[in-house]
Amino acid sequence: xxxxxxxxxKSLLRFTTAGSVDDGKSTLIGRLLYDSxxxxxDQMEHIVQSSxxxxxxxxxxxxLTDGLRAEREQGITIDVAYRYFATxxxxxxIADTPGHIQYTRNMVTGASTADLAVILIDARKGxxxxxxxxxxxxxxxxIRHIVFCINKMDMVDFSESQYYNIREQLKDLTLKLNVGxxxxxxxxxxxxxxxxxxxxxxxxxxxxxxxxxxxxxxxKKKSYSLDPRFPVQTVIRPLSEEHHDFRGYAGRVAGGTxxxxxxxxxxxxxxxxxxxxxxxxxxxxxxxxxxxxxxxILEDQMDxxxxxxxxxxxxxxxxxxxxxxxxxWFNEKPLRAGGKYIVRNYSxxxxxxxxxxxxxxxxxxxxxxTSDINIRMNDIASISIRTAQPLVYDPYxxxxxxxxxxxxxxCTNETVAAGMIGMEYE
Amino acid sequence: xNINNEHLKELENEAIFVMREVSAxxxxxxxxxxxxxxxxxxxxxxxxxxxxxxxxFSLLHIDTGHNFEETLKFRDDLANELGVDLIxxxxxxxxxxxxxxxxxxxxxxxxxxxxxxxxxxIDELKIDVAVGGxxxxxxKARAKERFFSHRNEFGQWDPKNQRPELWNIFNGxxxxxxxxRVFPISNWTELDxxxxxxxxxxxxxxxxxxHRRKIFQRNGxxxxxxxxxxxxxxxxxxxxxxxxxxxxDITCTGVTLSRAESLEEIxxxxxxxxxxxxxxxxxxxxxxxxxxxxxxxxxx
Numbered sequence: 074x075x076x077x078x079x080x081x082x083k084s085l086l087r088f089t090t091a092g093s094v095d096d097g098k099s100t101l102i103g104r105l106l107y108d109s110x111x112x113x114x115d116q117m118e119h120i121v122q123s124s125x126x127x128x129x130x131x132x133x134x135x136x137l138t139d140g141l142r143a144e145r146e147q148g149i150t151i152d153v154a155y156r157y158f159a160t161x162x163x164x165x166x167i168a169d170t171p172g173h174i175q176y177t178r179n180m181v182t183g184a185s186t187a188d189l190a191v192i193l194i195d196a197r198k199g200x201x202x203x204x205x206x207x208x209x210x211x212x213x214x215x216i217r218h219i220v221f222c223i224n225k226m227d228m229v230d231f232s233e234s235q236y237y238n239i240r241e242q243l244k245d246l247t248l249k250l251n252v253g254x255x256x257x258x259x260x261x262x263x264x265x266x267x268x269x270x271x272x273x274x275x276x277x278x279x280x281x282x283x284x285x286x287x288x289x290x291x292x293k294k295k296s297y298s299l300d301p302r303f304p305v306q307t308v309i310r311p312l313s314e315e316h317h318d319f320r321g322y323a324g325r326v327a328g329g330t331x332x333x334x335x336x337x338x339x340x341x342x343x344x345x346x347x348x349x350x351x352x353x354x355x356x357x358x359x360x361x362x363x364x365x366x367x368x369x370i371l372e373d374q375m376d377x378x379x380x381x382x383x384x385x386x387x388x389x390x391x392x393x394x395x396x397x398x399x400x401x402w403f404n405e406k407p408l409r410a411g412g413k414y415i416v417r418n419y420s421x422x423x424x425x426x427x428x429x430x431x432x433x434x435x436x437x438x439x440x441x442x443t444s445d446i447n448i449r450m451n452d453i454a455s456i457s458i459r460t461a462q463p464l465v466y467d468p469y470x471x472x473x474x475x476x477x478x479x480x481x482x483x484c485t486n487e488t489v490a491a492g493m494i495g496m497e498y499e
Numbered sequence: 500x501n502i503n504n505e506h507l508k509e510l511e512n513e514a515i516f517v518m519r520e521v522s523a524x525x526x527x528x529x530x531x532x533x534x535x536x537x538x539x540x541x542x543x544x545x546x547x548x549x550x551x552x553x554x555x556f557s558l559l560h561i562d563t564g565h566n567f568e569e570t571l572k573f574r575d576d577l578a579n580e581l582g583v584d585l586i587x588x589x590x591x592x593x594x595x596x597x598x599x600x601x602x603x604x605x606x607x608x609x610x611x612x613x614x615x616x617x618x619x620x621i622d623e624l625k626i627d628v629a630v631g632g633x634x635x636x637x638x639k640a641r642a643k644e645r646f647f648s649h650r651n652e653f654g655q656w657d658p659k660n661q662r663p664e665l666w667n668i669f670n671g672x673x674x675x676x677x678x679x680r681v682f683p684i685s686n687w688t689e690l691d692x693x694x695x696x697x698x699x700x701x702x703x704x705x706x707x708x709x710h711r712r713k714i715f716q717r718n719g720x721x722x723x724x725x726x727x728x729x730x731x732x733x734x735x736x737x738x739x740x741x742x743x744x745x746x747x748d749i750t751c752t753g754v755t756l757s758r759a760e761s762l763e764e765i766x767x768x769x770x771x772x773x774x775x776x777x778x779x780x781x782x783x784x785x786x787x788x789x790x791x792x793x794x795x796x797x798x799x
Contacts (some may be wrong), residue, residue, distance in 0.1 A: 084505050084506060085505065085506035085509050085510075152643050152658070152659070152661065153643070154639075154642045154643055155635045155642055155685070155686070156636075156642065157635070157636045157686070157688045159688075159690075164506045166686055178663055179663070181663075181665070182663045182664060182665055185665040185666045186665075186666060186667075306516070306519040306520060306523055307519050307522055307523045309549055309550075309551075309552050310552065311551045311552035311553070312552075313551070313552075313553075315551070316551040316552075319551055319552075323519050323548070323549075324519075325512060325515075325516045325667075352550075353547070354546065354547040354550040355550060355551075364509060364512050365512055366511070366512040366513075366515035366516050366519075366548070368550075379523050403663050415672075417668055417670070418668075419668070420520075420523065473666060474666065474667070477665070477666050477668065478668070479665060479668050479670065481670055481672060486670070486672035486673055486674065487662060488662045488663050488664075488665075488670045491663070491665045
C-alpha cells in the first residue's frame, strides 16, 4: 500500500516477530513501516503527539504497534497485534508477539499461522535464554524459515567481529534445533541500518537488507502438505427447484490437490467414492489446490457430515484413540492429569482424557524435566491423550492442519491448550 | 470472477472458510449490514461460501436515522435480490425509550449510541453471532481483534483476556446469553477490499464514486452537510466533487475531494493516498483509545 503505488502483489507472506521488552522489536516494525512509506500521515501525527505526551525525546515508533491503552501506558506488548504492509514485490501480514516467558502462549499463537519467524538478538548481549526460547517455539510450530536480526549494532560500534561471534552461537543453536533455513542480518532498528536501506556503517556486510530478504525469500508453504486432505466444514443442500439434487461438501483443501475424477476415501466411515465435481459459486473447476475454499461433489449418496475427512485413496491418514502430542498450555487453571477436555482438530470435535504428562520442556535450556510435571500456563510439555472417538490425523510435521488440535475446557469453553500431534523433542 | 491476484485469492479463501465455520457453529446468525463497502463485500463472500444455497444469515442494520438516502435504497434492493431477511433496528427507538441519551452540541453523533441498540437487538432476537466487516488495519484496537471474538453476557469485549486463536481452528463455544462477533475480513486492508471489489465486479452505492455534494470543513476533515447538522460560525457550506471513502453515520463520515469515476480510478487513488480511511472518521478522533473504549461497550 501507500506511496509505492503498485497494486499487483505477487504473493502473501505471513511472518511473526518475537522479542522481549527493550530489544527493539516494535521499533523494527515501526522502522520497516516508516521507511517503506507504509505509515500514513494521520498515524504519524498520532505517534508524534503520543511520543510528546509520554515525555519521549525522540519519535517512538513502537507506539505504532502497541494498540491497547494498557500497552501504551506500560510500554509493553501484551497480545498479538497484526500489521499489514505491502511493497511492489509482496504483501505482508505481521503477527507481532510479546517475547517474555509469561507470554509464551501469545508467541505460539502468532507462530501458528506464520511462514517465517523474525527473532531479534541484542548485539550487546548475544544469545540469551530468550533467544533459545524464541527459536525453539518457532521450530516447535514447524516454521521453516528463521531470520535472526542482530539488532542494536550501533551500540557495539557496528563491530563485525561481534556480529560473527553471535552468528556462530546462533548456528550451533539452529543445528541443534534442526532449523531448515536460517538467515542472519546485522541491523540498527533505531537508526534504520540494513532494515530497508543498506547500512553505510557496516560496509563489511554484503547480504540483503531485512526488507529485501523478506521480499525475495522463497517460502516453502505447501511442501509439507502433499497428501490430498479435505476436511468437511458443512454440507450444502439448497433444495431449491433449480438445484434440487445438489449436495456439495464445503471445505478448504488442507493438503495436496484434488482433481475431478479422483478416487477418494471418506474418513472415518472409510467409504469409497469418486469426485464428480468441484465448484466455486457457479464455476466448475477441474482441480482444487491446498488453501482453496470449494465444494466437492461425489458420485455416491453417502452419509458425510462436518468433521469428516475426504482423502485420495492412495495416501491414507492415521487414525487412533491414543495420541501423543506436544502441547502448549494457555490457561490459568493448570492441566488436570486424568481430566476431561473437548478436543478439536480441524472441523472435528470429540472428548478426550489426559492420560499422562510425559515430560515438561525447559524452553530456556532445552532440557527435559520429568520431576516436576505439573503443567501451568505457558508450559510446553509432551502429553498423551485418549479420545472418545478415533481421531483421523497426520503427524504435525507432515500437515499443520490435520496434525494440529486445541483442547477446550468443558466448563468455561475457553481454549486451554494447543497441540502438535506426534511432535517429540529429541 | 477471475482473481489473478494470488494474495486476494488467499484472503477470499480465508474469509469463505470463516463464513462456513460461522454457519456450522452458531444458530441465529446475522451479518451486520451498514450499506458500506465492507459489509457489501461480506455479503458477496457469504453468497460465494454457500452457493447455490441461500446464505444462512439475515442482514441486521442498526440505523442511526442519519443516513445517506442512497444507502437505504441500496440496502433494501440487495436484501430483496438475495431473498434474505432484513432486520432494521432504530437508534431513535433506544433514545425514545430513554435507554441512551442523545448527544448534544456541535459534534453530536449517534455513532456511539448504536452499541445500545445493537446489544438490545442481539438480546431481543436471540442472536448468537453477528458477522461484521471490521478489519485489523483500520484502527489500533481492531489490530488486536480475533476472527472469533467472544462477548460476555453484557455484550462486552475483554481485550486483555481474549481466547487464543491458533492455526485456523476457531472456537465458538459459549454459555447461554453470551455471543460472538466474527470478522471474516480481518486480514484485509482497504486496498485489498477495493481490488477485490474491482476483480469481482461488485456493485456499490453511487456515493463511493465522484459526485457533487454540499460539504464543509471541520478540523481538517471534509464532512457531508445535512440539514440537522450544526455549524460553527466560521464553517461555510460549499458544493464540490467528492466521494465517500467510508460510509457510516452521516454526522461523522468524512468525504474525500475526488473525481474518481471508476473502480480503476478509485484503486489508484487509494494506492497513492497518505491518510488512512479512518483518518476521516470523526468518531475516532475523540481520544487515543476511542475505538477500544467503544468496543468494550459493545460497539461493532
